[in-house]
Amino acid sequence: MFKLIAIGFEGSANKLGIGIVEHTYEVDVLKNSDDTKIFEPIDIKVLSNVRDTYNPPPGQGFLPKDTAKHHRDCVIKVLKKAISDANVSVTEIDAVCYTKGPGMGAPLQSVAVVARTVAQLWKKPLIPVNHCVAHIEMGRAITGAIDPVVLYVSGGNTQVIAYSEKRIFGETLDIAIGNCLDRFARILMLSNDPSPGYNIEQMAKKGRNYIELPYSVKGMDVSFSGILSFIEQIVKKSKSLDDYSPEDLCFSLQETLFAMLVEITERAMAHVGSREVLIVGGVGCNERLQEMMEIMAKERNAKVFATDERFCIDNGIMIAQAGALAYAHGYQVPISESWVTQRYRTDQMLVKWRH
Known part of the structure; x- marks a missing residue:
C-alpha cells in the first residue's frame, strides 16, 4: 500500500479554500508512473476542507483587488486551520497543489504566491490545477459517478x-x-x-x-x-x-x-x-x-x-484531489513555470488518470 497526501489552494474568485486529501494506492505510483498506465486510488479520504468567503455589501459585486486583499489577509489563518483539522505534519504532505485558472487574475495570483512559498519552504513538488477539472474530479470522487x-x-x-x-x-x-x-x-x-x-x-x-x-x-x-x-x-x-x-x-x-x-x-x-x-x-x-x-x-x-x-462551492479539497491524481501520474512544474491564467479551458488540461 502507498499513501499520497496533497494540500490544495483555491482562490479563483471570492472564496479562499485550503483542503488536504489522502489517497491510498495498491502500488507506489510515483515509482511506476508512465504514459501507458492508469493508477486509481483504492481509497480517498478528505482530511480537511476549510473555506473563507469574501462577501461585499448588497447590490455590489466583488472586485478583483478587494477579493485578492481578502485572500491575503486570511490565508495564513485558513492554512493553519486546514493543517490542524487534518492532524498531519508538514513532513507528511507529499504535494502542494494550486489553482492555475480559470478565474480572476488578482485573486488567482495572490493564492499562487502562497502556494509557491509553501512548496519551497516545505521542499515539496508544485502542481498547477485546472479549476474546472477539479470540480469534476471532486464530484466523481464524492458521488461515485463513473x-x-x-x-x-x-x-x-x-x-x-x-x-x-x-x-x-x-x-x-x-x-x-x-x-x-x-x-x-x-x-x-x-x-x-x-x-x-x-x-x-x-x-x-x-x-x-x-x-x-x-x-x-x-x-x-x-x-x-x-x-x-x-x-x-x-x-x-x-x-x-x-x-x-x-x-x-x-x-x-x-x-x-x-x-x-x-x-x-x-x-x-x-x-x-x-x-x-x-x-x-x-x-x-x-x-x-x-x-x-x-x-x-x-x-x-x-x-x-x-x-x-x-x-459544490469552490473549495481547496477539490484542488488537492485533482492535483493528487495528476501528481500520482508524474505531473509537476518548477517554480519558474508556476504561472496562473484567467483563461484556462477545461479541455486544455491533459487528464492522464482517466481511461
Whole structure:
C-alpha cells in the first residue's frame, strides 16, 4: 500500500479554500508512473476542507483587488486551520497543489504566491490545477459517478462536458449562469451572504406566477445576457412590487435558465449514450436545478449525481484531489513555470488518470 497526501489552494474568485486529501494506492505510483498506465486510488479520504468567503455589501459585486486583499489577509489563518483539522505534519504532505485558472487574475495570483512559498519552504513538488477539472474530479470522487455527462455551472463557467468524447459539448456564449444570477441579485439588492444565488433560490421557492422570459438555446450553446437585460427592464419599468413580485421574478428566472441547461445536457447524453449526469460548480447546489435534472434523467432511465455545498462551492479539497491524481501520474512544474491564467479551458488540461 502507498499513501499520497496533497494540500490544495483555491482562490479563483471570492472564496479562499485550503483542503488536504489522502489517497491510498495498491502500488507506489510515483515509482511506476508512465504514459501507458492508469493508477486509481483504492481509497480517498478528505482530511480537511476549510473555506473563507469574501462577501461585499448588497447590490455590489466583488472586485478583483478587494477579493485578492481578502485572500491575503486570511490565508495564513485558513492554512493553519486546514493543517490542524487534518492532524498531519508538514513532513507528511507529499504535494502542494494550486489553482492555475480559470478565474480572476488578482485573486488567482495572490493564492499562487502562497502556494509557491509553501512548496519551497516545505521542499515539496508544485502542481498547477485546472479549476474546472477539479470540480469534476471532486464530484466523481464524492458521488461515485463513473463516466457521466457533466453539467458544470458556476459564477464564471457554464459547460456541458463528456470525457468519453474528450470534449465540451456546449457552453455559454456570453456570461455564466452564476454571474447572471449574481447580477440579478444585485438588481434586487439581495444580500451576498451566504451567496446571491442561494438567496435567489430561497425567494424562488415562494414564487407562484411564471413570467415568460426569452429562451436562448443555440444548438448546444446557451446565452444568458439577453435574458438578464430583459428581466432587468421588467424591474425598472414596474411601477410597484404589485406588478411583479421579487419572488415571481426569481422563480421565473430560475425556471427559464435551468430548463435551458437541462435541454442541452439531455442532448449531450443522447449523443454519447450516457445514463449518468453529474452536476458540479457552485450553482450545482441549487435544489431546483437538481430536481429538474432528476425529472429529465428519470425519463431516460438515467441517474443524477450531485453534491452539497461542502464540495459544490469552490473549495481547496477539490484542488488537492485533482492535483493528487495528476501528481500520482508524474505531473509537476518548477517554480519558474508556476504561472496562473484567467483563461484556462477545461479541455486544455491533459487528464492522464482517466481511461
